[in-house]
Amino acid sequence: MRLSPRLAKIVDLLILPSRVIDVGTDHGYLPIYIAENTASSKIIASDYNKQPCEAALNHIQQAGVEDKVEVRHGSGLSVLNRGEVDQVVIAGMGSRTIIGILEADYDLAQSLERLVLQPMAGSSSLRKWLVDNNFKIIDEALVKEEDKLYQIIVAQPGKMEVKDDFELKIGPILLKKNDELLEDYFNELKDEWQKIINKIAENSPDNQKIEILKRRIKRLEEIELKMER
Ligand SMILES: C[S@@+](CC[C@H](N)C(=O)[O-])C[C@H]1O[C@@H](n2cnc3c(N)ncnc32)[C@H](O)[C@@H]1O
Numbered sequence: 001m002r003l004s005p006r007l008a009k010i011v012d013l014l015i016l017p018s019r020v021i022d023v024g025t026d027h028g029y030l031p032i033y034i035a036e037n038t039a040s041s042k043i044i045a046s047d048y049n050k051q052p053c054e055a056a057l058n059h060i061q062q063a064g065v066e067d068k069v070e071v072r073h074g075s076g077l078s079v080l081n082r083g084e085v086d087q088v089v090i091a092g093m094g095s096r097t098i099i100g101i102l103e104a105d106y107d108l109a110q111s112l113e114r115l116v117l118q119p120m121a122g123s124s125s126l127r128k129w130l131v132d133n134n135f136k137i138i139d140e141a142l143v144k145e146e147d148k149l150y151q152i153i154v155a156q157p158g159k160m161e162v163k164d165d166f167e168l169k170i171g172p173i174l175l176k177k178n179d180e181l182l183e184d185y186f187n188e189l190k191d192e193w194q195k196i197i198n199k200i201a202e203n204s205p206d207n208q209k210i211e212i213l214k215r216r217i218k219r220l221e222e223i224e225l226k227m228e229r
Pocket of ligand 1: 047075093
């Protein structure tokens, strides 16, 4: 199985071999790759829709790893018994869905060693939820696929101190780590904020939000300058 850059980066952030579940697996590619390339003792592919479960099972059978990957039909972590896996991947969903999955089975989520989360949108709110709910962000990564930038957040149960909301907005580890895609990421954020400024300014040029966004852009530029030195 050859993985896309996004899925390959997610696998890189797991500590393998391990006991692992891919929640919302859809095609099942990630668990198949883990089965083919690692000696992981338990690999579960789950999805709450029937059709993706069937697709995953087909792919698993085609790859000949049906003795290594188990398909489970159901929502989020509810398909698991406590202590069955050590690591979880929840990828390719919105932050709200990911938060909903973690909230629904919070005690089980708190018993995991490592959570590799790849939200399609709203990563700041996912980070905020994690630190407000006794999860520590221990790693973060950026990956580009077909010109789209994705953020991956690795968490584990535990307390985390953050300086301010800005850190959570950008990513506390991304701010420290010299990711090769950081410049692209910062440019994307600055463009996004500038567009919002322009839009607000059309109707209410005195709106306080403009100043807040300008300050955010300035802060990113200062970080970029420091990194260049
Ligand atoms: C866009 S696909 C992502 C597939 C794969 N994880 C990836 O990143 O390429 C999202 C999948 O998540 C599943 N899904 C959404 N909410 C879910 C939930 N609460 N529990 C399990 N699966 C869920 C959907 O059925 C769908 O197959």
